[in-house]
Amino acid sequence: MDNLGRILMVEDDPKDVELTMMALEGHNLANEVIVTRDGEEALDYLYRRGKYSTRSSEHPAVILLDLKLPKIDGLEVLRQVKTDNSLKIIPVVVLTSSNEEKDLVSSYKLGVNAYVVKPVDFHEFVNAIKELGVFWAVINAAPPASAWK
Amino acid sequence: MAQSNIQIGEIQPTVKRYCLALLSVVIALAFALFLASHNFQGLEFSLFLFAIVLTAWYEGTGPAIFALTLSSLAFDYCFTAPFRSLRVERSEVPYYVTYILFAALVAWFAAIRRHAESELLRARDELQAANKELEAFAYSVSHDLRAPLRHMAGFGELLQKNVNSTLDDKSQRHMTMILESAKRMGGLIDDLLAFSKIGRVEAQMSLVNLDQLVNEVVTEARQEAANREIVWRIDSLPSCYGDRSMLRIVFVNLVSNAIKFTRQRARAEIEIGCVKGSEHEAVVFVRDNGTGFDMKYVNKLFGVFQRLHYADEFEGTGIGLATVQRIIHRHGGTVRAEGSVNQGATFYLSVRKS
Numbered sequence: 021m022d023n024l025g026r027i028l029m030v031e032d033d034p035k036d037v038e039l040t041m042m043a044l045e046g047h048n049l050a051n052e053v054i055v056t057r058d059g060e061e062a063l064d065y066l067y068r069r070g071k072y073s074t075r076s077s078e079h080p081a082v083i084l085l086d087l088k089l090p091k092i093d094g095l096e097v098l099r100q101v102k103t104d105n106s107l108k109i110i111p112v113v114v115l116t117s118s119n120e121e122k123d124l125v126s127s128y129k130l131g132v133n134a135y136v137v138k139p140v141d142f143h144e145f146v147n148a149i150k151e152l153g154v155f156w157a158v159i160n161a162a163p164p165a166s167a168w169k
Numbered sequence: 170m171a172q173s174n175i176q177i178g179e180i181q182p183t184v185k186r187y188c189l190a191l192l193s194v195v196i197a198l199a200f201a202l203f204l205a206s207h208n209f210q211g212l213e214f215s216l217f218l219f220a221i222v223l224t225a226w227y228e229g230t231g232p233a234i235f236a237l238t239l240s241s242l243a244f245d246y247c248f249t250a251p252f253r254s255l256r257v258e259r260s261e262v263p264y265y266v267t268y269i270l271f272a273a274l275v276a277w278f279a280a281i282r283r284h285a286e287s288e289l290l291r292a293r294d295e296l297q298a299a300n301k302e303l304e305a306f307a308y309s310v311s312h313d314l315r316a317p318l319r320h321m322a323g324f325g326e327l328l329q330k331n332v333n334s335t336l337d338d339k340s341q342r343h344m345t346m347i348l349e350s351a352k353r354m355g356g357l358i359d360d361l362l363a364f365s366k367i368g369r370v371e372a373q374m375s376l377v378n379l380d381q382l383v384n385e386v387v388t389e390a391r392q393e394a395a396n397r398e399i400v401w402r403i404d405s406l407p408s409c410y411g412d413r414s415m416l417r418i419v420f421v422n423l424v425s426n427a428i429k430f431t432r433q434r435a436r437a438e439i440e441i442g443c444v445k446g447s448e449h450e451a452v453v454f455v456r457d458n459g460t461g462f463d464m465k466y467v468n469k470l471f472g473v474f475q476r477l478h479y480a481d482e483f484e485g486t487g488i489g490l491a492t493v494q495r496i497i498h499r500h501g502g503t504v505r506a507e508g509s510v511n512q513g514a515t516f517y518l519s520v521r522k523s
Contacts, residue, residue: 033316035316035320035323035324036316036319036320039319039320039323039324042327087312088312088313116312117312117313117315117316117319118308118312119359119362120307120308120312121366121370122308138315138316138319139319140315140318140319140322140351140352140355140358140359141322141352141355142319142322142323142325142326142327143326145319145323
């Protein structure tokens with residue numbers, strides 16, 4: 021098994037998915053990236069429901085979460101993750117276009133681990149993704165297996 | 170059953186209004202009787218009048234007529250000859266006429282007040298709705314407009330990296346212009362959002378030491394313009410009452426403008442000082458010896474996205490001075506500018522003193 025840990029990306033825009041993947045690959049981050057396209061699918065993945073019912077029980081090393089999503093929005097996903105005893109230790113990084121104070125405050129109140137506004141400039145975007153990937157998926161020590169209960 | 174419940178629900182407030190009318194008259198009567206029992210007379214008329222006026226003002230026309238009738242009956246029965254009788258003497262008529270006139274007058278005023286009140290409430294609701302819409306709009310701009318822009322910039326950049334070596338000079342230049350424009354639009358959107366935020370965020374008012382604030386701003390600006398020769402003249406400034414972070418934005422904008430528009434000077438001179446204002450107002454100015462502007466266009470200076478210089482001459486989105494004006498207006502102050510072409514510019518702003 022890959023000891024780098026998976027990255028769970030929750031992003032509805034395929035173009036953003038592609039840009040983020042390129043940024044991650046461009047920096048040789050070999051982590052497996054799972055892409056879910058809306059809040060419902062993300063929760064299905066985390067709770068191993070529906071098409072994810074057969075996935076391995078290992079949790080992702082980090083969740084990259086967009087806020088504006090179809091069906092269940094990002095803040096609701098964040099709320100569910102952070103109020104669930106078995107999921108709340110997964111680091112969640114909100115990665116969004118919105119630099120509205122309202123979203124920032126709500127996210128921190130719900131217990132987000134980091135909040136990153138996607139820069140319009142591509143270089144800045146690549147750097148932001150790189151630093152996020154390196155920090156949360158490589159440098160940051162993940163909670164030990166005994167913590168997953 | 171359900172229907173009668175609804176009716177009771179509708180009737181109850183009306184019953185309450187009539188009960189209050191009754192109560193005010195009963196209190197007036199009790200008070201009048203109490204005074205009479207202590208041989209203190211002559212106030213009954215005023216007491217009933219007071220009860221009528223109060224009812225007319227607060228409870229409307231129906232209860233006012235009710236209070237008027239009750240008061241007239243009580244007044245006639247208890248306080249006018251013949252006592253303990255409802256007979257009306259000719260001499261008492263002016264009393265009742267006064268009651269009726271007063272009740273009508275006050276009910277009329279009350280109706281006008283209620284109308285104005287409901288108009289105000291309606292206007293407030295409309296404003297709140299419009300404000301909400303505006304907020305939703307700003308949110309949508311911040312989220313939805315930036316995404317496609319990021320894609321244009323991102324994929325454009327990737328394309329440029331992959332094919333640039335095979336493109337001729339002209340196509341390379343076009344590629345660069347596309348990317349620059351995407352970047353510029355990103356900047357414009359961010360500026361516009363920041364500008365709209367100033368109108369929506371609540372100001373945190375406190376006593377602000379302008380000396381300290383300006384020093385902070387200038388120290389930062391100096392570091393950024395370390396390669397330029399700039400002579401700074403900073404007088405002592407008063408303290409004023411305002412939102413510190415907003416006033417900081419004001420001085421950051423004015424100082425960075427002064428640095429920008431003196432770029433063509435070998436030796437830039439920037440002066441920040443204070444001229445005598447009124448008793449409650451301080452007038453602070455920021456002066457430079459830069460490129461200045463034609464006073465003909467002074468009224469365009471503070472408009473959103475208005476620029477008096479070409480984009481390739483001096484960069485910028487044209488939102489800085491609009492932001493300055495908006496912040497100072499929110500503080501109840503005024504801004505004005507003086508200048509002439511190639512003779513520098515001076516920006517004055519008035520702020521409330523402590």
